[in-house]
Amino acid sequence: MKTTRQRAILSLIATRPVHSQEELASLLEAQGYEVTQATVSRDVKELGLVKVPLKSGTGAAQQFKYVEPSITTNxxxxxxxxxxxxxxxxxxxxxxxxxxxxxxxxxxxxxxxxxxxxxxxxxxxxxxxxxxxxxxxxxxxxxxxxxxxxxxxxxxxx
Amino acid sequence: MKTTRQRAILSLIATRPVHSQEELASLLEAQGYEVTQATVSRDVKELGLVKVPLKSGTGAAQQFKYVEPSITTNxxxxxxxxxxxxxxxxxxxxxxxxxxxxxxxxxxxxxxxxxxxxxxxxxxxxxxxxxxxxxxxxxxxxxxxxxxxxxxxxxxxx
DNA sequence: TTGCATACTGTATAATTATGCACGATATGC
DNA sequence: GCATATCGTGCATAATTATACAGTATGCAA
CATH class of the missing domain: 3.30.1360.40 (Gyrase A; domain 2)
Known part of the structure; x- marks a missing residue:
């Protein structure tokens, strides 16, 4: 179900660095949610998540972080x-x-x-x-x- | 010069919606900064800018917003x-x-x-x-x- | 039941972004 | 001067993300 999967996504990104939507899809699969990157992309958009650059050096890893909706509106x-x-x-x-x-x-x-x-x-x-x-x-x-x-x-x- | 160009980028995204790095490169060119998308990508990373989903509907536009560094560290x-x-x-x-x-x-x-x-x-x-x-x-x-x-x-x- | 609308998803692919490599410019030490 | 190091950049392309399209499932009204 979409809602529980999205909550699982929030939980995942709060726990560990996630570098791509493919990786997120794999992690979800390990929890029983079998979805494609396409669906993850849609979830990410709906949740307002954004990928933030972690450090500025070349080859730096990235992870997902969410931007709270309030930041853009308040x-x-x-x-x-x-x-x-x-x-x-x-x-x-x-x-x-x-x-x-x-x-x-x-x-x-x-x-x-x-x-x-x-x-x-x-x-x-x-x-x-x-x-x-x-x-x-x-x-x-x-x-x-x-x-x-x-x-x-x-x-x-x- | 890199610093002034990056400041121009901040100014641009504060002013109007920017949907892609290519678009940003064009806008910069109009101000006399001739750079490629590759350089814009590096600038965006250094500035800590992220692309945020504007609305969740299909075909929704996006624009650049910055995530203040403090959000990720404070x-x-x-x-x-x-x-x-x-x-x-x-x-x-x-x-x-x-x-x-x-x-x-x-x-x-x-x-x-x-x-x-x-x-x-x-x-x-x-x-x-x-x-x-x-x-x-x-x-x-x-x-x-x-x-x-x-x-x-x-x-x-x- | 049938028909229609809505929601969710996968597939395939388009669009966008990131980066390895090479080059030129500038600085540093000998 | 010359070798070496660093920085910023473009080019080409890899990597990643977004989406058009189509299919399935569900709910609801007639």
């Missing part, structure tokens, strides 16, 4: 979402603000800030886990730092 | 993450608890609860946006409801 603005989910730390000095993110997150944060086009900001530079935000004036520092903190605060727990 | 337990992100509402009665989720999220929540194997819980049923949790005893109701609320509370803002 947050109102991209900037808000990105800051809330990716910014770990905020600190400012003179006319500069440094934002820390998990590894690999900096470019997304920088991109989102650019897109927001805040007038106080004259530019951003995103590295791997650090974003440098340059302000037009030293006077803007406390206001903008506070704004970042506020965006961040709404999801501080995770 | 939360400690699957149950915690799933409850925090997916459970919208909790209500209990007698020996039953009903959890509401965004559409499509119920099965994941049910699966995660099953995997956690809480002793008070004798079973779960996941529909589309509703999970029914059955408890062994009426006495367990307030305790378990509170536990769900606590898990949820840590991310209530989103």
């Amino acid at each position: 947050f109102s603005s991209r900037l808000h979402r990105v800051i809330a989910e990716l910014v770990v730390h905020v600190v400012g000095a003179v006319n500069q603000i440094v934002l820390r993110t998990p590894p690999g997150g900096a470019m997304m944060v920088a991109s989102a800030i650019d897109a927001a086009e805040w007038p106080e900001i004259i530019g951003t530079i995103g590295g791997d886990d650090t974003v440098l935000v340059l302000l037009a004036s030293t006077d803007d520092l406390p206001v903008v730092v506070q704004r970042f903190e506020d965006l961040r605060a709404e999801a501080q727990s995770a | 939360f400690s337990s699957r149950l915690h993450r799933v409850i925090a992100e997916l459970v919208v509402h909790v209500v209990g009665a007698v020996n039953q608890i009903v959890l509401r989720t965004p559409p499509g999220g119920a099965m994941m929540v049910a699966s995660a609860i099953d995997a956690a194997e809480w002793p008070e819980i004798i079973g779960t049923i996941g529909g589309d946006d509703t999970v029914l949790v059955l408890l062994a005893s009426t006495d367990d109701l307030p305790v378990v409801v509170q536990r769900f609320e606590d898990l949820r509370a840590e991310a209530q803002s989103a």
